[in-house]
Amino acid sequence: MTTSPTQEPAQGLRERKRQQTRQAIASAGLGLFLQQGYDGTTLDQIAAAAGISRRSFFAYFPSKEELLLSAANTGFVEALRTAFAAVPAATLRPVEAMCRELPKLVSRFESEESLAIDRLLRSSETLRARKQAVFMEMENNLSDALAARWRDTDPQALRLVAMSGIGALRLAMDAWRGDHRQAALSVHLDRQLALLRQSVGA
Incomplete structure (x- = not known):
């Protein structure tokens, strides 16, 4: 039709x-x-x-849970797609691109609104458990952004890169909160990604 x-x-x-x-x-x-x-x-x-x-x-x-979870990721998907669409895939490996681009995107999590959302997500046992869904969605979005740019690369390899990147972000967020936000979140993330690069020889 x-x-x-x-x-x-x-x-x-x-x-x-x-x-x-x-x-x-x-x-x-x-x-x-x-x-x-x-x-x-x-x-x-x-x-x-x-x-x-x-x-x-x-x-x-x-549910209202899903409403809160959607607010936690607002804008991140679009930012990922835009950032990785401009990456020179011919000269950078996926893990290199992820280590370069991801720290540029995390300042959104430092806003007062994002901090308030994070406090809400950590305010009850149920929400803390559901917060894992936020990170899983981030992994999926990052994996999709990588797959759109490196179409000939094994999807499982790209998934592993995405999981490693978001895992590094989670560790960076923990360190950032423990540091009472003295240093920027991107600084903590750079440290975690440096450890990742060392461990895989990237």
Whole structure:
């Protein structure tokens, strides 16, 4: 079936409106979480703040947990894709590119909002367990960005690079918090990636 010239813009408009509504819900939910805590915020309150019904909320997020998790990764996927799309794949190996580009992207995790989200994710046992999903999504996104640039490289090898990179980021975040954020997160990440390069001879 051929799509008419008027159908495609209409579909694009619907998707843009859906994304705008999703962002409005996420912003409303995050604002309430920061004001009154995760456990103190109800789905009814989020829906009311976003100007939608409780039922409509579930068309965009399956739970308030998922809303918080989506906020933790906002913008990271787009930043990864943009950064690795510009990498000279012919002259850099995936692990070299990852070690070069990843530290450039982590300043977003140093914002006050990101720090507040991190505190929320560490505020309960349930959320601490769910936080692992955030890092898994980061691994998947990094692996996809690498695969898009190094199409002829073994996907398992790229997955291993992505897992190593996000593992280094997790260690860097722990060290950064332990250092009371005296040094930039990128400094801690550079140290972890240097250890990674030494261990694999990169």
